[in-house]
Amino acid sequence: MSIVNQSLNMLGRFAKSRVTQIVWILLLAFFLIFFIIPLGYFLLLSFFTFIQSGQYEVAFTLDNYRRLVSDNFYLRILWSTFQLGIISCIVCFIVGYPLAYFLGRSPSKWRNLVLGIVVASLFTNLVVRTFGWIVTLSDNGLLNNMLMEIGLINKPLQLIYNMTGVVIGEAQVELPVFVMLVAGVIQMIDPDLEYAARVMGADNLQAFFAVVWPLSLRGIIGGLSLVFALTISSYITPNFLAGGRIIYASLFINTLVTRTLNYPLAGALSAILLLSSLGVVGALSWVSKKYL
């Protein structure tokens, strides 16, 4: 026994050696230089005064934030951003929950296929997916062509360059994330609880609403808050599917940084975006921990 202890001590000593300390310091320095400091600097910029394109003065001001929450133009941008987040959450829930339930519960032989589809779509390039949606949703695209062929409509539906198109594309991007999260939670629910409900005379639906639904609620809330956070800060999908007709916060940050070169305002908008996504995730996880 003492030999084992001695040897394990050796591993411990290895972990505390000079080499290890250098590794720690290098890692910390790396994260400071490429992650913490850039973000902090960008957020700090949001308190500086904008002079003209590309120039700012190091003078503390809250003007950038004041502009964002008082001017109607910016308020509309924030509103459409949050609107997109909420609608995407709803779509993800409606389409995603049955998929998650299937992945978490079904003994079906199709389960692996569905799992494969979900993971494959999770790892498909964002730009490629957006390209696919442009081809599918445009005026002479797949969907409109098909619907006109069948004779359901006689002129193309406006499916792209409006809210509908952005929601269709965005919900598809976030759907796999939601499904994987919720499926994990549903799988953790002990199947015996459902059997118990069934033994006590509940039918499928009652057993579901008495057992699986309440126990998966925490996973759903976690998944939806993540979907919201990812959606309001997504850039690629809104950029192409909104076609410039709706301005979202992420698109406007890009404009501010690359076109108008108003770095302080971009910093302020980023801070609001960051705070609202972190805030929603934090607040909802607190609520679900406290009340569920």
Add this chain to the structure above:
Amino acid sequence: MTSQREDVRISAGIEFSRRARLLRRIYKVLIACWRFLYPIVLVFGCLYLILPSIVVILASVSKTSYVTFPPQGVSFKWYGNFFTREGLVQSFVLSAGLALAVAFLAVAVSVILSVLVGRRARGVQSWAVTLAYLPLLLPTIVYGPALLLWMSHFNILDAFWSTMFTLGAAHLILALPFALQSIMVGYDRLDPTYEEAALVMGARPPKVFHYITLPLMMSTIIAGATFSFLISFDEPVVALFFTRVDFITLPVRIFQYLRYKPDPTIAAIATIITLISMILVVVADRMVGLGRLMGLRR
């Protein structure tokens, strides 16, 4: 001898039981409908997830020069454009090289982190792990400008290699949570008895690591490397901010073409990228199993 009031009560009771029976019937119909609807909802969900990829693949083999659907005839001529159109091969090599470097570094850092704090993650050094997980919640549209504005103080965009280095660092930070997730879980699952046995037999810790720990972790290491590679290879937003004339990654190249002239050549490249991703996902699946990797039991 029934009073008016009792009459009302009885008719209300009849009404109630009729309504209850109706409700029960509706409920039964709904359950029957759901049994029928559930597979349809599932199929719809799967189609919705996979539709854009399929459309891109179909568009890439279309005969016409404009992207159309359904494709008129099958042709592979657009795939040839991949080699002839200016800059595409260059972007591909750049993206692949960058992603390989990122994957290697992400795995190295994850292995070091998990060996150093893995089983003692609740100890003093767990802050490092928390720090490494933070970028998961970081929007790239905020991170890109932030890094660009910070790095522009050091004239980082003036040269090819410094740009590459910076973007590589950014991708490493974005990929680390994913690599760390799969590798740390793999190390946690590893039975410490093997390492202890080797230690007891007198092997020095570096030797134990080389002969015991590393081989046992190999499958999770490959899975982590795959994920990191894909994160970097597919990342368009941060790369967009670090674009130079001679430094355009493949997603950014597609982004630019998509903005100006979408044609089947782009669909062909998109198909190639998609196939690469799919192959890597299958590799990860063979190594650890998709279910386990995503936190699901088989």
